[in-house]
């Protein structure tokens with residue numbers, strides 16, 4: 275599972291994918307808190323917390339004061355999911371062979387000629403699939419740390 279800063283940034287900015295997958299993310303294992311910039315884990319009481327919020331929570335005695343709570347709270351709206359490869363693949367339809375075939379055509383036709391195929395441009399298959407899904411479904415490419423419209 276890719277948890278590199280680059281994949282986090284790519285996932286965070288892929289708003290459409292965040293929306294499309296929000297119901298299938300398991301935030302305990304693939305969640306990231308964009309407010310405190312850290313990975314989410316299972317909290318001491320079975321909740322899902324980021325490290326900063328979890329530490330703040332466990333240092334509190336009794337019920338948190340409302341104002342303090344709000345200031346520190348790391349609520350759902352700050353969370354993003356880091357898509358697993360299979361979740362990205364499933365966004366391209368039911369037929370696994372068809373998806374793989376499209377993917378390999380794209381590698382050969384698009385990446386190989388410009389040399390990306392042989393370079394270390396992408397650090398993981400998750401990154402490569404994210405780029406592919408963004409291009410296929412939303413016509414966007416990853417350039418200069420942004421998703422840009424592909425012409």
Ligand SMILES: [Zn+2]
Nearest residue numbers: 307310324348
């Ligand atoms: Zn947080």
